[in-house]
Amino acid sequence: MSERAAGLKRWLTTTDHKDIGILYLVTSLFMAVFGGAFAGLLRAQLSAADLKLLNPDLYNQFLSMHGTLMIFFVIIPAMAGFGNYFVPLLIGARDMAFPKLNALSYWLVIPAAGLMFGSFFVQGGTAQTGWTGYVPLASRQFSGTPGVDMWILGLHLVGLSSILGAINFLVTIINMRAPGMGYFKMPLFVWTWFVNATLILFATPVLAGALTMALTDRAFGTGFFRPSEGGDPLLWQHLFWFYSHPAVYIMVLPGMGIVSHVLPAFSNKKIFGYKGIAVATAAIGIIGFMVWAHHMFTSGISPALRAFFAFMTMVIAVPTGVKIFSWLATIWGGQIRFSTAMKFALGFIALFVMGGISGLTLAVVPFDVQVHDSYYVVAHLHYVLFGGSVMALLAGTFFWFPKMSGRILDEKLGNVIFWLVFLGMNITFLPMHWLGIVGMARRVYTYRPEFEFWNQVASFGYILLFAGGMLLLYNMFKAVRKGERAAEDPWGVYPLQRTLDWSVSSPPPVENFAKIPEIV
Amino acid sequence: MKKIRVFLMTGLTLVGLASLGWADEPITNWLVNPEGPLARQVRSNFFFAMVMIMPFLFLAEGLLLYAIIRFKAKPGGRAAAFHENLRLEVLWTVIPALTLAITAVPTYQTMRAMEVPPKSDLVVGVIGHQFFWEYRYPKQGVQFAEEALVVPAGKVVTLNLSSVDVVHSWWVPAFGVKQDANPGRITHAWFQAERPGHYKGQCAELCGKLHAKMFIDVQVVTPEEFEQWILKKKGVSLPPDTTRKS
Ligand SMILES: [Cu+2]
Ligand SMILES: [Cu+2]
Numbered sequence: 026m027s028e029r030a031a032g033l034k035r036w037l038t039t040t041d042h043k044d045i046g047i048l049y050l051v052t053s054l055f056m057a058v059f060g061g062a063f064a065g066l067l068r069a070q071l072s073a074a075d076l077k078l079l080n081p082d083l084y085n086q087f088l089s090m091h092g093t094l095m096i097f098f099v100i101i102p103a104m105a106g107f108g109n110y111f112v113p114l115l116i117g118a119r120d121m122a123f124p125k126l127n128a129l130s131y132w133l134v135i136p137a138a139g140l141m142f143g144s145f146f147v148q149g150g151t152a153q154t155g156w157t158g159y160v161p162l163a164s165r166q167f168s169g170t171p172g173v174d175m176w177i178l179g180l181h182l183v184g185l186s187s188i189l190g191a192i193n194f195l196v197t198i199i200n201m202r203a204p205g206m207g208y209f210k211m212p213l214f215v216w217t218w219f220v221n222a223t224l225i226l227f228a229t230p231v232l233a234g235a236l237t238m239a240l241t242d243r244a245f246g247t248g249f250f251r252p253s254e255g256g257d258p259l260l261w262q263h264l265f266w267f268y269s270h271p272a273v274y275i276m277v278l279p280g281m282g283i284v285s286h287v288l289p290a291f292s293n294k295k296i297f298g299y300k301g302i303a304v305a306t307a308a309i310g311i312i313g314f315m316v317w318a319h320h321m322f323t324s325g326i327s328p329a330l331r332a333f334f335a336f337m338t339m340v341i342a343v344p345t346g347v348k349i350f351s352w353l354a355t356i357w358g359g360q361i362r363f364s365t366a367m368k369f370a371l372g373f374i375a376l377f378v379m380g381g382i383s384g385l386t387l388a389v390v391p392f393d394v395q396v397h398d399s400y401y402v403v404a405h406l407h408y409v410l411f412g413g414s415v416m417a418l419l420a421g422t423f424f425w426f427p428k429m430s431g432r433i434l435d436e437k438l439g440n441v442i443f444w445l446v447f448l449g450m451n452i453t454f455l456p457m458h459w460l461g462i463v464g465m466a467r468r469v470y471t472y473r474p475e476f477e478f479w480n481q482v483a484s485f486g487y488i489l490l491f492a493g494g495m496l497l498l499y500n501m502f503k504a505v506r507k508g509e510r511a512a513e514d515p516w517g518v519y520p521l522q523r524t525l526d527w528s529v530s531s532p533p534p535v536e537n538f539a540k541i542p543e544i545v
Numbered sequence: 546m547k548k549i550r551v552f553l554m555t556g557l558t559l560v561g562l563a564s565l566g567w568a569d570e571p572i573t574n575w576l577v578n579p580e581g582p583l584a585r586q587v588r589s590n591f592f593f594a595m596v597m598i599m600p601f602l603f604l605a606e607g608l609l610l611y612a613i614i615r616f617k618a619k620p621g622g623r624a625a626a627f628h629e630n631l632r633l634e635v636l637w638t639v640i641p642a643l644t645l646a647i648t649a650v651p652t653y654q655t656m657r658a659m660e661v662p663p664k665s666d667l668v669v670g671v672i673g674h675q676f677f678w679e680y681r682y683p684k685q686g687v688q689f690a691e692e693a694l695v696v697p698a699g700k701v702v703t704l705n706l707s708s709v710d711v712v713h714s715w716w717v718p719a720f721g722v723k724q725d726a727n728p729g730r731i732t733h734a735w736f737q738a739e740r741p742g743h744y745k746g747q748c749a750e751l752c753g754k755l756h757a758k759m760f761i762d763v764q765v766v767t768p769e770e771f772e773q774w775i776l777k778k779k780g781v782s783l784p785p786d787t788t789r790k791s
Pocket of ligand 2: 673674712714748749750751752
């Protein structure tokens with residue numbers, strides 16, 4: 026196929042990896058509006074002690090959906106969006122290995138999102154169990170609402186979407202690299218997606234299994250998680266975190282890939298320690314499967330398990346450190362151009378280091394026990410997922426938007442967006458470390474008056490984040506309509522970086538390359 | 546090491562005061578005002594880990610900031626061409642690994658202290674309900690719910706926790722204790738509060754609608770007051786038991 030349908034039909038019938046990538050990205054932006062709005066409702070309710078803005082039922086619903094949407098419908102699809110668009114381009118392929126399967130992966134997200142939104146409107150509303158869905162709270166006895174069943178089915182569908190996508194990525198990367206592109210010649214974004222797809226392939230089926238067990242416990246009275254039937258609630262926690270810890274890397278690794286392109290591009294240098302970063306990525310992928318129970322240090326697991334998982338959690342910090350030092354060495358001695366993409370990439374380092382260090386403190390079990398399920402963990406996970414994944418996605422957005430749309434995002438506006446997001450992020454989440462240490466539990470719709478001051482600060486930070494988000498949307502609308510046109514290589518990075526994305530027109534033609542490039 | 550501790554403590558106290566200044570009853574926690582040997586050990590473990598780990602935070606953020614200021618592109622400037630250095634790469638793999646190995650030592654010691662309590666002076670069963678706590682003193686024959694847990698100062702209190710419905714978590718920050726209470730399983734924790742007083746905590750595991758209101762109160766009293774309290778409690782919680790008294 027070399028002719029592309031026009032208008033709506035193009036988007037509904039496309040199997041072009043670039044169109045599907047854009048569909049993923051637009052969907053994730055759309056979902057981010059809701060995920061962000063829910064966060065706003067939570068921060069509004071917490072802006073003073075004992076506020077009566079949201080009742081506890083509603084608060085818990087928005088809380089659960091904020092997490093669910095941001096993880097499964099914003100960050101993961103956004104990474105898949107960039108992956109779809111750029112992995113084939115970067116390896117010199119004309120499309121993904123299975124274009125129709127690729128379209129199916131995307132279209133599964135839509136009914137899944139429908140189930141999530143629909144679950145608000147059934148009797149009893151949606152899940153109030155947090156995105157972690159711990160049993161017995163999520164069992165039929167304590168959450169009778171069909172909203173929980175819809176939540177489970179929705180996760181099943183996005184899980185299936187991820188698995189199919191992962192197979193596609195693996196087959197594509199293994200088989201469709203341009204001649205001459207050995208594994209250690211793949212650009213780092215491809216490397217991170219290679220490891221990422223492997224993680225998805227091994228971890229997500231476990232989540233699917235756990236969800237199925239939860240569903241049959243609810244629907245047919247099987248007792249996988251019910252002590253009275255010989256089951257065990259801790260089994261859910263083990264299975265859930267066996268998926269959900271690797272999921273953290275599923276959300277972060279491709280972001281690290283993006284940053285590994287942006288940093289050298291705007292330092293006018295080559296990436297430092299390419300092999301080290303690639304190997305560290307693979308190491309994180311493997312060790313990432315051996316740390317899940319650090320989410321369960323207070324659950325009553327055996328001392329031997331605690332000791333093992335504490336150790337592995339420290340071990341995984343080492344390859345993470347390798348990456349951070351390699352990025353620092355990449356910009357060292359460079360000629361840094363502070364484009365918006367570069368600012369977000371540097372902001373990514375600043376914030377991800379914070380999240381990494383606070384994560385490392387959580388490997389210190391006695392400390393973890395004190396702050397587990399407190400606001401300290403809320404702070405930590407937002408430094409990793411917002412400061413890490415989202416900052417990297419924003420770097421990728423400003424970096425690759427010209428390639429995808431043929432238009433350049435307004436850089437002046439971009440600067441304002443960066444500072445709003447960077448400051449807003451720190452004002453919102455930095456105080457939460459302290460709130461957790463002094464005893465504020467997470468997932469609460471109200472708190473003791475002692476915690477009020479820092480909660481007000483956090484809620485104020487949200488306003489900045491909100492403004493940043495709105496301006497970003499405006500910037501995109503503006504750029505698509507009348508932004509400056511982009512040439513093949515608008516940032517002037519191809520001569521040194523030699524990545525194929527900048528060797529073709531913006532946007533690239535259907536099937537990308539008239540002649541498959543050879544890599545020397 | 547000593548200096549860093551003093552520095553950390555002053556900083557903490559300042560932040561603590563700033564955030565608690567106007568609260569009528571100051572909140573207590575293991576970091577600012579740890580209560581008992583376990584909480585103190587947790588704190589020193591934390592300080593040790595901080596001393597080991599924080600230099601990496603300052604190093605990374607410092608290098609980043611320096612690079613941002615120092616390597617801003619200049620007209621006609623030329624970027625360095627290096628992109629590997631094996632010795633550097635080995636160093637930044639090995640040094641963090643060694644640091645973490647050292648950090649692990651006191652961590653494992655403290656974990657052991659948390660898991661193996663000294664000889665117990667008082668056993669209390671803690672049972673989570675949506676959304677309140679029930680306490681049982683099996684030896685003393687006392688049980689009640691929705692009231693403060695009362696324990697004698699200076700005594701080792703061991704807890705056996707479970708739940709009748711969903712997962713809860715018993716958390717009193719000042720004692721350095723947080724332990725999930727699971728249905729169908731008994732978990733353990735211990736603490737030893739030295740100073741009489743009133744300590745607050747709350748359920749830490751999302752347990753449903755009123756999770757936020759599932760507070761914990763612990764009243765630490767002198768051993769004599771504790772005896773008195775037990776006697777009084779028996780009178781209240783049991784029907785007037787005239788046969789045994791006479
Ligand atoms: Cu984890
Ligand atoms: Cu509870």
